[in-house]
Amino acid sequence: MESFRNEAADVTRAMAGDHDAFAALANANVDRLYALARVIVRDADRAEDATQEALVRAWRELPKLREPARFQAWLWRLLVNACYDEGRRIRSRSEVVLLSDHHPAIPDESSGVIDRDRLDRAFRRLPLEQRVVTVLSHVEGLTHEEIATTLGLPLGTVKSRVRYALAGLRSALEADDRTPVRRESRGQGVGGGRG
Amino acid sequence: MDRFSADLDRQLGEWLREESTTRAPGRLVEGVFAQTTRTRQVRRWWPPASPARSLQLAVAAIAVVAVTAFAIARLLPDQGVGTEPTPRPTATPGPSPTLSPLPSPQATSLDGSPAMVLRFGIDAGPIDVVEAFGSIWTANIHSHEVVRLDATTVQPIARIPAGTGPAWFAVTDDALWVTNQTGSGLVLIDPATNLAGLSFGEATPCGAPVLAFDSLWASACDSNVILRFDTADLADIAAGRRFPSNSELISEITAPGYRWLAFAAGRLFTGNAAGLAEVDPTTETVTDLGFCCGDVMGSDGQTIWLNRVTDVVRMDPADGRIVATFPYANAGSVTFADGRAWLTVSGGGVIEIDLASNVVLRTIPVPGSTLVAREAAGALWVTAFDTSELWRIEP
Numbered sequence: 001m002e003s004f005r006n007e008a009a010d011v012t013r014a015m016a017g018d019h020d021a022f023a024a025l026a027n028a029n030v031d032r033l034y035a036l037a038r039v040i041v042r043d044a045d046r047a048e049d050a051t052q053e054a055l056v057r058a059w060r061e062l063p064k065l066r067e068p069a070r071f072q073a074w075l076w077r078l079l080v081n082a083c084y085d086e087g088r089r090i091r092s093r094s095e096v097v098l099l100s101d102h103h104p105a106i107p108d109e110s111s112g113v114i115d116r117d118r119l120d121r122a123f124r125r126l127p128l129e130q131r132v133v134t135v136l137s138h139v140e141g142l143t144h145e146e147i148a149t150t151l152g153l154p155l156g157t158v159k160s161r162v163r164y165a166l167a168g169l170r171s172a173l174e175a176d177d178r179t180p181v182r183r184e185s186r187g188q189g190v191g192g193g194r195g
Numbered sequence: 196m197d198r199f200s201a202d203l204d205r206q207l208g209e210w211l212r213e214e215s216t217t218r219a220p221g222r223l224v225e226g227v228f229a230q231t232t233r234t235r236q237v238r239r240w241w242p243p244a245s246p247a248r249s250l251q252l253a254v255a256a257i258a259v260v261a262v263t264a265f266a267i268a269r270l271l272p273d274q275g276v277g278t279e280p281t282p283r284p285t286a287t288p289g290p291s292p293t294l295s296p297l298p299s300p301q302a303t304s305l306d307g308s309p310a311m312v313l314r315f316g317i318d319a320g321p322i323d324v325v326e327a328f329g330s331i332w333t334a335n336i337h338s339h340e341v342v343r344l345d346a347t348t349v350q351p352i353a354r355i356p357a358g359t360g361p362a363w364f365a366v367t368d369d370a371l372w373v374t375n376q377t378g379s380g381l382v383l384i385d386p387a388t389n390l391a392g393l394s395f396g397e398a399t400p401c402g403a404p405v406l407a408f409d410s411l412w413a414s415a416c417d418s419n420v421i422l423r424f425d426t427a428d429l430a431d432i433a434a435g436r437r438f439p440s441n442s443e444l445i446s447e448i449t450a451p452g453y454r455w456l457a458f459a460a461g462r463l464f465t466g467n468a469a470g471l472a473e474v475d476p477t478t479e480t481v482t483d484l485g486f487c488c489g490d491v492m493g494s495d496g497q498t499i500w501l502n503r504v505t506d507v508v509r510m511d512p513a514d515g516r517i518v519a520t521f522p523y524a525n526a527g528s529v530t531f532a533d534g535r536a537w538l539t540v541s542g543g544g545v546i547e548i549d550l551a552s553n554v555v556l557r558t559i560p561v562p563g564s565t566l567v568a569r570e571a572a573g574a575l576w577v578t579a580f581d582t583s584e585l586w587r588i589e590p
Contacts, residue, residue: 019232026227034219039211051219052226059231061317081318084564084581114203119210127525127541129564138208139215152320152337154360154376156401156416156454160490163468164504166200169207171505 011068014059022062025071026055033079036139040083040131042124050082057082073150076140080132080151114173122172130165133158297342300349300587306560309589311349315342319583323373323403326571327366328386333578333585334361334373341373341384341391346572349587357391358382363403365411367426370433374400374413380445381413381424383433392432395439396422398447402455403493403528407463408476412456414465419451421465421474421481448474450481459494459512466491466501471512486515495531495550502526507538509553519553521546527580532570539565545577561586 007028013021033054038047057078065074123131136142136150144162148155300313315321320337330352331344341361343353360377371384373391380396381404398415400422405412411424423446431437453465453472463474471486489501489508498509498518507526509518523546527539531550538546541564547556561568563579570576577586 022231023228026231027224030219030224030227031217034223035215035217038217039214048220048223052223052230055227056230057317077318081581114206116210119207123207129541134207135211135215138211148377152318152360152377154336154362154401154417155399159417160454166204166207167504170200170203173203 007071008068011062011065011071015062015065015068017063019059022059026058029072029075030055033075036076036135037079037083039135039139040080040128041086042120046086050079050086053082053085054079073146076136076150077152083132084128118173118176119169121176122169125172126165126168130161130168133161134165137162297351297354305586305588306557308559311587313344313349313351313585313587315583315585317583320580321566321578321583321585322362322376322580323364323567324569324571324576324578324585325364325366325371326569326576327364327371330386331571331576331587332364332371332384334364335583336360336362336376337583341371343386343389344585346574349585353389355384355389355391357384358394363400365404365406365413367406367411367429367433369430372404372411372429374402374404376400380422381411383429383439385433392439395432396424396445398422405456405458405463407458410476412463412474414450414454414456415447416452416454418447419449419453420447421450421453421456422447423479446479448479448481450474453481455491457491457494457499459499460497462512464491464494464499464512466499471499471501471510471515473512484512484515486510486512492526492529493531495536500529500536521548521553521555527564527566528568530567530569537568537570537575539568539577541565541580545575559588561588 007025010021010024014025030051034047034051037050038044041047041050054075058075061078065071126134132151133147136147137144142150144155144158147153148158151158297316298314300311303310303312315335315338318337319335321333321335323334325332326346329346331346333342333344334357335342339356339359339361341355341357342351343355344351357373358375358378360375361373361382362376363374365372371386372381373384375382375394376399378394379399380394381400382394383392385392398418398420400413401416402414406426409426411426411429413422413424415422428437432439450465452467452469454467455465456474457464463476465472465474465481466489468488468490470483470488471491472481472483474481489503492500492502492507494500497511499512501508501510505524507521507523507529510516511518521538523538523540523543525541525543527541529536529538531537534550535556536548536550538548540546543558544561545559545565545568547559548554549556559575561577561579563582563584566578566580568575568577574590575588577588578584579586
């Protein structure tokens with residue numbers, strides 16, 4: 001409760017132009033934002049750019065924040081938009097080198113446990129919009145209603161994105177199973193980041 | 196959700212949580228501070244007035260009141276107590292009561308065609324765009340407003356606060372209606388006054404409404420119902436003869452899991468991942484047709500267009516036959532004009548398709564997550580959701 005009160009006070013002060021208060025807010029949130037961006041865009045440099053962009057936008061736009069109590073959700077939304085921008089930048093430059101650290105792995109068929117690398121490959125093939133709702137749901141533990149409010153999306157859209165994400169993931173895993181040769185070639189650094 | 200999907204979902208969650216424990220590099224924070232110390236904050240639209248400015252405003256306000264009172268006294272006939280009320284204002288658009296500055300549209304070109312782009316600002320979230328009552332209208336879900344624009348210059352005429360999440364339009368003879376997609380029901384937009392009414396209807400709509408069988412139909416998929424509004428009742432509401440009600444004017448048809456609607460070959464359809472279904476306007480029931488499957492996007496009048504996530508198909512609803520397949524994932528919406536379809540693809544621009552031959556005529560590289568492309572007032576209008584832009588592209 002104490003930290004909440006402090007953050008609320010910092011938000012109010014930062015809205016009035018207090019850069020020290022903003023610095024406190026940025027320090028308190030930067031790790032979380034970066035971690036979220038990294039799982040969404042699947043690239044450390046892009047995640048860094050997206051986080052920085054989100055925080056700079058937060059500073060610029062803070063005076064227009066209508067509900068200081070919704071600062072956290074607002075910050076998530078800025079981050080998500082920055083991730084979308086990064087996704088677009090990747091596409092426009094054709095810099096799809098997101099799988100450079102990937103090493104093809106042998107699927108564990110017997111245990112029912114999906115290999116992390118396969119999960120990673122499948123997740124990268126999802127559109128960014130679907131990755132975002134999946135991450136907010138699983139990592140931040142937001143309900144579909146909370147995601148809808150945070151992102152300003154209709155609840156139905158959130159639900160369908162979650163559903164499509166799971167269906168897409170499943171299809172990607174099945175396709176991965178069927179095409180081992182292609183999987184290896186994709187592992188050399190193309191094919192991801194189509195969000 | 197089947198067992199495999201549930202298991203996959205669980206493992207996905209575990210993996211994502213493990214992946215999200217990374218700490219930010221120190222240079223990131225330094226970079227933010229370096230930029231923000233140089234970056235000015237964006238202030239509110241209207242800065243606090245100084246005492247001198249306040250005095251000027253007060254004098255101006257008194258002058259406006261005096262002139263208005265004089266004008267009213269001159270225009271109105273003598274009226275005693277109990278005389279008939281004056282008629283409603285004529286359909287001349289008035290200024291928006293909340294008109295605040297939007298950036299001017301910028302002239303540009305797109306794939307060789309002259310174009311204009313209007314940027315609504317951060318996170319306005321434009322969804323639908325239509326032509327009605329001599330203007331272009333956009334529904335901006337995040338900024339909770341409908342924007343009325345000049346069809347030639349793309350200059351904003353009015354910004355109209357409308358519900359809590361205006362998304363999709365329906366146009367009737369007297370008014371414009373917009374779905375209140377993060378709230379509930381419909382909102383009336385009066386083109387004569389540029390004012391919005393209160394929302395009515397308790398379910399949350401999703402997708403574009405459809406006019407058919409003397410009714411306006413709107414899917415409310417989160418509530419598992421389809422809403423039906425009688426167009427005669429809507430006309431009464433638009434004319435001020437009837438106050439919008441949450442219950443008595445609206446039929447709610449049970450339609451669990453069904454999303455979106457389309458009117459094709461004289462029949463009303465809805466659908467979901469399991470298949471296409473028909474809505475019977477007489478019995479107000481939904482019957483599954485057994486034709487697999489996808490989200491209904493719209494109809495060209497005869498066939499239904501379905502989004503199947505990885506592609507878009509045209510289906511003949513008479514027998515479920517797929518007439519054509521278009522290999523576009525992330526499709527947004529489809530509209531139709533003069534024998535052509537305009538299909539939006541997020542990140543893939545706008546696709547023009549010849550309806551007679553199913554040939555893709557061209558791809559217009561509109562940037563961003565294009566959502567609705569509609570021919571109107573001699574141009575193609577396109578909303579880009581994530582970048583909050585409206586494009587006007589010359590043919």
